[in-house]
Amino acid sequence: MRFVAPLPEPVKVTLNELLKNKRDQAEFEQAQQEIAVLHEREAKGELDVYYYDESGVSLTPTIPYGWQASGETEEIPSSRSKRLNILGFYSRDNKFEATTIAGWVNSEMVIACFDRFCETIEKETIVIIDNAPTHTSHAFKARLSAWADKGLIVKNLPTYSPELNIIEILWRFIKYKWLPLSAYQNYKQLKQELQKVLDLIGSQYSISFA
Numbered sequence: 001m002r003f004v005a006p007l008p009e010p011v012k013v014t015l016n017e018l019l020k021n022k023r024d025q026a027e028f029e030q031a032q033q034e035i036a037v038l039h040e041r042e043a044k045g046e047l048d049v050y051y052y053d054e055s056g057v058s059l060t061p062t063i064p065y066g067w068q069a070s071g072e073t074e075e076i077p078s079s080r081s082k083r084l085n086i087l088g089f090y091s092r093d094n095k096f097e098a099t100t101i102a103g104w105v106n107s108e109m110v111i112a113c114f115d116r117f118c119e120t121i122e123k124e125t126i127v128i129i130d131n132a133p134t135h136t137s138h139a140f141k142a143r144l145s146a147w148a149d150k151g152l153i154v155k156n157l158p159t160y161s162p163e164l165n166i167i168e169i170l171w172r173f174i175k176y177k178w179l180p181l182s183a184y185q186n187y188k189q190l191k192q193e194l195q196k197v198l199d200l201i202g203s204q205y206s207i208s209f210a
Contacts, residue, residue, distance in 0.1 A: 019160040023161055024159075031158050031164055042092075046123075046124070049128065052127050052128070052167065054085055055174075057190065059187060083102075084102055084190060084191060085101045085103075086171075086194075087101065089113075089127065090166065094202040096202050099116075107134045108139065111139060111143055118147050124151045125153070127155065128155050136156075178205050
């Protein structure tokens with residue numbers, strides 16, 4: 001067996017550096033400290049902390065590397081398709097709630113997910129999110145007080161701070177580790193395999209956060 005090394009990703013590295021250069025480092029560090037305090041309170045049973053975000057997959061696979069026998073060629077199916085979006089709430093102990101939507105995601109869809117999630121919480125719950133347009137729209141902000149009345153508090157991260165949203169790690173695991181190559185045979189197969197993975201997060205699939 002030989003290891004097929006990943007292709008270099010200079011654009012990705014450059015983007016990360018640009019984000020670090022653009023952000024306010026003091027705000028970033030303050031947010032880190034505030035999140036640490038929230039998790040300390042969570043450990044005491046005072047509240048729950050979730051991270052929310054959207055991601056998506058399509059029939060163009062995102063495979064950074066792979067294994068194959070020497071002299072063999074591994075074919076990865078690829079074609080165009082609608083994007084299958086995942087709208088998810090994720091905690092450090094791998095509790096996970098998700099909705100999948102084919103195609104475009106707008107603020108109304110995000111609001112509907114928050115409305116449903118709000119009905120499931122059992123104690124004060126902090127949901128940490130980035131500043132995507134769907135999370136900062138007038139319609140979304142108009143729902144904040146109603147959610148707060150039910151115990152759900154939305155905390156926005158500083159801009160250019162994706163490292164603080166641990167659900168970004170989950171998305172990478174789903175796309176690069178857990179979703180099998182067979183998922184990319186066709187759109188129906190992709191939906192089925194993705195749903196299998198999503199259903200098993202927290203049991204068969206989990207991430208350990210120090």
